[in-house]
Amino acid sequence: xxxxxxxxxxxxxxxxxxxxxxxxxxxxxxxxxxxxxxxxxxxxxxxxxxxxxxxxxxxxxxxxxxxxxxxxxxxxxxxxxxxxxxxxxxxxxxxxxxxxxxxxxxxxxxxxxxxxxxxxxxxxxxxxxxxxxxxxxxxxxxxxxxxxxxxxxxxxxxxxxxxxxxxxxxxxxxxxxxxxxxxxxxxxxxxxxxxxxxxxxxxxxxxxxxxxxxxxxxxxxxxxxxxxxxxxxxxxxxxxxxxxxxxxxxxxxxxxxxxxxxxxxxxxxxxxxxxxxxxxxxxxxxxxxxxxxxxxxxxxxxxxxxxxxxxxxxxxxxxxxxxxxxxxxxxxxxxxxxxxxxxxxxxxxxxxxxxxxxxxxxxxxxxxxxx
Amino acid sequence: xxxxxxxxxxxxxxxxxxxxxxxxxxxxxxxxxxxxxxxxxxxxxxxxxxxxxxxxxxxxxxxxxxxxxxxxxxxxxxxxxxxxxxxxxxxxxxxxxxxxxxxxxxxxxxxxxxxxxxxxxxxxxxxxxxxxxxxxxxxxxxxxxxxxxxxxxxxxxxxxxxxxxxxxxxxxxxxxxxxxxxxxxxxxxxxxxxxxxxxxxxxxxxxxxxxxxxxxxxxxxxxxxxxxxxxxxxxxxxxxxxxxxxxxxxxxxxxxxxxxxxxxxxxxxxxxxxxxxxxxxxxxxxxxxxxxxxxxxxxxxxxxxxxxxxxxxxxxxxxxxxxxxxxxxxxxxxxxxxxxxxxxxxxxxxxxxxxxxxxxxxxxxxxxxxxxxxxxxxxxxxxxxxxxxxxxxxxxxxxxxxxxxxxxxxxxxxxxxxxxxxxxxxxxxxxxxxxxxxxxxxxxxxxxxxxxxxxxxxxxxxxxxxxxxxxxxxxxxxxxxxxxxxxxxxxxxxxxxxxxxxxxxxxxxxxxxxxxxxxxxxxxxxxxxxxxxxxxxxxxxxxxxxxxxxxxxxxxxxxxxxxxxxxxxx
Numbered sequence: 001x002x003x004x005x006x007x008x009x010x011x012x013x014x015x016x017x018x019x020x021x022x023x024x025x026x027x028x029x030x031x032x033x034x035x036x037x038x039x040x041x042x043x044x045x046x047x048x049x050x051x052x053x054x055x056x057x058x059x060x061x062x063x064x065x066x067x068x069x070x071x072x073x074x075x076x077x078x079x080x081x082x083x084x085x086x087x088x089x090x091x092x093x094x095x096x097x098x099x100x101x102x103x104x105x106x107x108x109x110x111x112x113x114x115x116x117x118x119x120x121x122x123x124x125x126x127x128x129x130x131x132x133x134x135x136x137x138x139x140x141x142x143x144x145x146x147x148x149x150x151x152x153x154x155x156x157x158x159x160x161x162x163x164x165x166x167x168x169x170x171x172x173x174x175x176x177x178x179x180x181x182x183x184x185x186x187x188x189x190x191x192x193x194x195x196x197x198x199x200x201x202x203x204x205x206x207x208x209x210x211x212x213x214x215x216x217x218x219x220x221x222x223x224x225x226x227x228x229x230x231x232x233x234x235x236x237x238x239x240x241x242x243x244x245x246x247x248x249x250x251x252x253x254x255x256x257x258x259x260x261x262x263x264x265x266x267x268x269x270x271x272x273x274x275x276x277x278x279x280x281x282x283x284x285x286x287x288x289x290x291x292x293x294x295x296x297x298x299x300x301x302x303x304x305x306x307x308x309x310x311x312x313x314x315x316x317x318x319x320x321x322x323x324x325x326x327x328x329x330x331x332x333x334x335x336x337x338x339x340x341x342x343x344x345x346x347x348x349x350x351x352x353x354x355x356x357x358x359x360x361x362x363x364x365x366x367x368x369x370x371x
Numbered sequence: 372x373x374x375x376x377x378x379x380x381x382x383x384x385x386x387x388x389x390x391x392x393x394x395x396x397x398x399x400x401x402x403x404x405x406x407x408x409x410x411x412x413x414x415x416x417x418x419x420x421x422x423x424x425x426x427x428x429x430x431x432x433x434x435x436x437x438x439x440x441x442x443x444x445x446x447x448x449x450x451x452x453x454x455x456x457x458x459x460x461x462x463x464x465x466x467x468x469x470x471x472x473x474x475x476x477x478x479x480x481x482x483x484x485x486x487x488x489x490x491x492x493x494x495x496x497x498x499x500x501x502x503x504x505x506x507x508x509x510x511x512x513x514x515x516x517x518x519x520x521x522x523x524x525x526x527x528x529x530x531x532x533x534x535x536x537x538x539x540x541x542x543x544x545x546x547x548x549x550x551x552x553x554x555x556x557x558x559x560x561x562x563x564x565x566x567x568x569x570x571x572x573x574x575x576x577x578x579x580x581x582x583x584x585x586x587x588x589x590x591x592x593x594x595x596x597x598x599x600x601x602x603x604x605x606x607x608x609x610x611x612x613x614x615x616x617x618x619x620x621x622x623x624x625x626x627x628x629x630x631x632x633x634x635x636x637x638x639x640x641x642x643x644x645x646x647x648x649x650x651x652x653x654x655x656x657x658x659x660x661x662x663x664x665x666x667x668x669x670x671x672x673x674x675x676x677x678x679x680x681x682x683x684x685x686x687x688x689x690x691x692x693x694x695x696x697x698x699x700x701x702x703x704x705x706x707x708x709x710x711x712x713x714x715x716x717x718x719x720x721x722x723x724x725x726x727x728x729x730x731x732x733x734x735x736x737x738x739x740x741x742x743x744x745x746x747x748x749x750x751x752x753x754x755x756x757x758x759x760x761x762x763x764x765x766x767x768x769x770x771x772x773x774x775x776x777x778x779x780x781x782x783x784x785x786x787x788x789x790x791x792x793x794x795x796x797x798x799x800x801x802x803x804x805x806x807x808x809x810x811x812x813x814x815x816x817x818x819x820x821x822x823x824x825x826x827x828x829x830x831x832x833x834x835x836x837x838x839x840x841x842x843x844x845x846x847x848x849x850x851x852x853x854x855x856x857x858x859x860x861x862x863x864x865x866x867x868x869x870x871x872x873x874x875x876x877x878x879x880x881x882x883x884x885x886x887x888x889x890x891x892x893x894x895x896x897x898x899x900x901x902x903x904x905x906x907x908x909x910x911x912x913x914x915x916x917x918x919x920x921x922x923x924x925x926x927x928x929x930x931x932x933x934x935x936x937x938x939x940x941x
Contacts, residue, residue: 178382180374238400238408252412276401283390283397290386298379306375310382317386324393328400 007068015067015363019292022285023340023355027056027348029282030266030341036248037261037269038343048262048343055345059352066356067363074357075304078125085122088115089155116156116164117350123152123168124175124311124354131179132303142185145176162209163334167315174314178297179307216332229265233327236268244275262343264335268327286320293358299365309361312354420447420584421557424577425523427604429537429567431613432641432840438537438568440523444504446496448517450482453495462495462514469507471496494559498524498656525561525568525655529613531648532620535676536611536776536838538566539651555579561655566676567607567838569777577604608840610639618937619644622930628897628917629677629817632934635825635903635912637843638834640774641938642913643818645681649673679772679779682814683916686887687742687923688901689809691827691859693750694735696762698855702753705858708732711745715804722748722804725888739862740870742886744808751807756798759806760786765849767833768815772822773844774836783814810890821914824884824901827863828909831856864906867928872900875928878936881906886923895919900927904935911938 034052039045066074074081092115126148136142149172156164177186201210219227219234236252239245250272261269271279290313297309316339323338325331337347400408429438453459459475466473473496481495495517499507504519525540527533540561548556555578556562562576563569580601585594619630623646632642649666658666666674675681685692697703713729715722724730724744730737738746751759763769769784783789787798790812805811815823818836826833830853832846863883867876872886884902891897898920903912913934920926 174382178375178378180378234400235408235411237397238405239412240401241405241409242402271397271401276397276405279397279401280394283394287387287390291383294379294382294386298376303375306379310379313382313386317389321389321393325396328396330393330396 004068008064011067011360011363015359016292016296019289019296019362020063020355020359022289022292023352024060026282026285026289026340027059029270031056032247033266033270033273033341034262034343036250036273037266039248051345052343052348055348058345059349062349063352063356063359066353067359069360071305071308071357071360071364074125075129075308078122078129082122082126085115085119086151086155089119089152092116093155093158113349114344114346116159116161117346118353119152119156119164120167120171120315121350121354121357123149123171124308124315124357127172127175127311128304128308131175131307136176136179136181136185139185142176142181145179145181146172146189160206162205163336166334167318167336170318171311171315174318175307175311178310212333216329219329229260229333230326230329233265233268234329236265237271237328240272240275240278242276244271244273244278247273249273260335263337264323264333264342265327266342267324267338270341271327283324290317292362296358296362296365300361301365302361305361305364309358312358315354316351420520420582422520422580422582422601423523423560424579424601425603426525426540426561426577427571427575427606429575429607429609431609431611431616432639433612434608435529435613437529437533437609437611437613438525438527441526442501442521443524444499444501445494445520445522446499446504446507446517447493447520448495448514450493452514452516453478453482458514461512462517465507465510465512465514466496469503469510471499471503471507523561527651527655529616530652531650532617532644533611533613534566534649534651535645535674535678536566536609536616536643537651538568538777539564539655540568541655542657565674565778566776567609570775571607571839575604575607578602609838610634610641610840610842611643611838612641612938612941614941615642615934615938616644618642619934620646620648622915622933623917626917626920626926627671627677628915628920629681630913630915630930630934631678631817631821632911632913632938633818633821633825633834633836635828635909636832636834636846638822638825638836638846639840639843640818640836640838641911642934643676643678643838645675645677647671647673676776676778677817677916677918679774679776679816679818681916682780682782682816683897683899683918684811684813684889685809685815685820686889686897686899687744687808688820688824688885688887688899688914689807689813689815690739690742690747691863691885691901692762692766692768692823693747693754693759693807694739694859694862695766695827695851695856696759697750697754698735698858699762699851700754700758702758703735703750705736705855706734708734709738709746709749711743713745715745715748717801717804720801722801736858736862736865739859739885740865742866742871747807748804751803752800756786756803756806759803760784766823766826768819768823772816772818772836774818775838775842779818780816782816782819783812785812809887817914817916820899820901820916821912824903824914825912827856827859828883828903828912860906863902867902867906871924872902872928874924875900875902875932875935877929878932880904880932880936880939882932882935883909884928884931886928888921888923891919895921898923898925898927900924900931902928902931902935904939911935913938 031049031053035045035049038048130148131145134141136145149168153165153168215227215230219230232252250269252272293309293313297306300306319336319339322331322334322336326333337344339351425440428436430436459478463475463478507513508519527537541564543556543560543562547562548558563572580599582598583596585596615632619642623630623644626646628646630642630644633640710732711724711730713724713727730741730743733743733746763784769782771779771781790798802811806813822834822836826849831849831851833849834846835844860883863885866872866885867882872884875882875884882902882904883906884900887899889897889899898917900923901914903909913931915927915930917926
């Protein structure tokens with residue numbers, strides 16, 4: 001126990017406190033937003049905010065635990081962890097009850113969690129180890145790296161959880177990029193993806209997913225149905241103006257025009273109440289966070305760590321970009337949570353565990369360089 | 372390592388660029404176009420109005436309307452427009468002025484129901500006539516943010532005559548709403564609660580319409596953005612014959628009980644009456660809690676559909692079943708003679724025959740004709756409980772008939788295993804003796820008895836009783852020998868022509884059937900009669916069960932006779 005405290009003290013002294021500080025500020029702000037959002041939607045803001053705060057405590061403790069435990073041990077166990085995650089995803093496909101048409105929850109002794117969130121960590125660990133052992137410099141190793149990722153992608157597609165599958169693909173794309181894959185391979189992959197787009201659109205996407213893309217192009221084509229969220233969210237953000245309507249004063253979210261205000265559309269609630277000034281601060285905090293995450297990788301001398309931070313950064317960046325973009329109609333609606341701010345225990349916990357890994361990398365980098 | 376670091380730098384540039392892009396978007400949205408959106412959020416409100424679909428109508432087999440839709444009017448509004456005492460006071464005064472007795476506490480109570488969603492339109496004043504609505508809206512003081520809406524009201528022209536079959540609709544409850552969120556119900560929707568209205572809810576309900584309005588700050592409609600019209604539910608044609616149904620209700624008017632009439636070949640139900648009756652109209656329109664209590668807690672239980680959910684000992688009507696089982700198992704032959712001396716002594720207990728002087732020596736046909744108890748006591752003992760339960764299962768006793776109505780009872784035809792579980796005691800041969808005359812633990816519903824007699828009449832096919840004209844299911848062929856069944860049929864003919872059920876045969880048609888008098892420890896015996904007609908080429912089966920009717924032969928038999936005569940002559 002004493003060793004743990006000493007380790008924690010030492011790591012906290014060495015690690016990137018600016019990174020952790022910005023993450024913590026974002027999360028606390030998130031708790032307030034959830035209070036405001038749920039107060040209008042469900043009339044039980046305190047309930048939701050309290051639960052999110054409790055999850056935040058658990059998440060921070062988990063992050064510190066991961067940091068002290070060290071990313072080395074996690075990377076050593078990457079393969080079995082990856083196998084375990086595949087098993088959990090498979091179990092979710094087989095056992096989990098359907099919630100809103102998708103089966104993404106798994107219950108263990110009264111606590112429900114989403115394995116698809118934690119799978120992101122397992123994928124990042126697995127890929128870091130795999131890609132640094134077999135650098136994707138020729139076509140064979142590149143395809144092998146791609147092959148590894150397809151298993152979890154397929155397993156979440158069965159649920160069906162297209163959002164998570166998309167995040168997995170973005171994570172692996174980012175990691176392949178960071179691992180030094182020749183740009184022509186990645187270019188052809190993107191080209192292939194674009195070419196497959198129409199085929200996916202007509203044969204693989206479900207009716208509601210196609211609608212989301214159509215209303216992304218023109219929300220007024222279905223103002224009552226699929227376009228409703230986009231229109232209402234844009235009104236919420238836009239009416240925030242420069243200074244916002246003030247905390248708890250957002251009419252769009254309070255009058256229940258916004259659907260899913262405390263999860264998918266938390267940014268719209270935030271924007272409506274804090275305005276453009278609030279957004280500058282929010283985006284600034286996210287920028288600092290991502291900069292410090294990448295910096296941890298650049299300072300590290302370990303190939304695996306460089307690839308690892310690229311994975312974490314790709315994941316959090318993509319969800320941030322998509323969630324903010326969606327609320328102003330820049331990107332199609334996917335229902336991905338905004339990291340740190342959206343309500344949801346599994347997502348928050350997984351995010352902070354990943355941050356713990358980066359913090360551990362950062363602490364070590366400082367050690368080696370002496371600054 | 373260099374390449375990795377250069378790639379990470381690429382990440383920094385990419386992320387920086389993407390955030391610049393987002394900031395540009397936010398700038399466009401919140402500052403450049405900010406005024407437009409502020410106006411939209413402030414002055415203009417998108418309002419969604421849901422219009423209920425007219426329910427499918429219900430008709431009898433000849434097209435007589437049984438359930439139709441009327442229009443009535445409601446005043447709709449938004450809780451957020453009625454959020455101050457002054458506004459409530461104003462509205463209440465206007466309503467009072469036009470003779471609608473709704474005071475401020477009433478309004479407060481209504482609005483409180485939807486406190487969590489003040490933007491959503493809700494019904495403020497229900498059930499207005501066309502005139503009331505017109506006067507109210509024409510009033511100069513009528514708040515502009517409230518508006519009238521026509522709603523459908525379910526009416527049952529035949530009222531209590533078919534209430535037990537049709538059931539009724541009523542506003543969806545909180546629990547139903549929670550359980551059926553996927554099906555697109557909303558608060559205030561009507562939903563079938565019992566009867567046909569419930570079992571065919573999916574077909575009858577239709578799909579609601581929705582209208583998106585752009586309204587200004589005072590709630591006045593600016594324009595319609597989008598509208599999906601409501602789609603009426605499908606009409607339903609029943610197999611019921613209103614003439615027969617009315618007759619059945621009249622026959623039962625002074626009694627408690629049930630009458631069932633059914634086509635023996637198809638299982639089409641022509642009459643399904645339960646007495647006492649209740650009127651489903653006021654329930655569909657909304658009754659006060661007190662009226663509701665009066666109906667539900669009425670000791671005569673008018674809402675119990677005795678035809679499908681009333682369980683009675685089948686009594687002597689069960690002897691037809693006993694004959695089939697015993698003949699099929701070769702425990703008796705058509706010529707087996709058993710002597711009746713007025714009772715059967717088992718140990719210290721004497722099981723009496725209803726005729727205390729005894730019937731003398733009888734074969735199975737004679738035993739049916741005279742309804743001799745001792746003959747069937749002996750037959751039951753010879754066959755044994757296990758084989759009786761086996762044949763009960765084959766003929767659908769103790770099971771649901773599968774009629775398309777909710778709340779059917781299965782009755783009980785359980786054997787030794789069940790008794791052990793339930794009462795922790797061994798099956799005694801006295802239990803078998805009781806079963807043999809349809810008493811003891813033996814319980815059947817009138818519809819089950821009708822189905823059993825239909826199987827006898829149609830030479831051994833088990834039909835599925837149904838009320839929807841499209842609900843025909845191919846009958847199940849039973850493993851019975853036609854020759855042996857013919858013996859039972861002849862026995863049942865004799866019951867009416869020269870035996871205990873002769874009072875069923877006085878209506879001009881040839882009937883075969885069986886009387887029954889069920890011992891009732893709580894009062895007078897229940898009277899039963901099950902029969903079919905014409906005896907030589909059966910078309911219809913009818914069953915009457917009359918609670919406390921004392922004698923099947925005098926009370927229930929004429930009811931069945933009159934019902935069958937009506938069906939054959941109309």
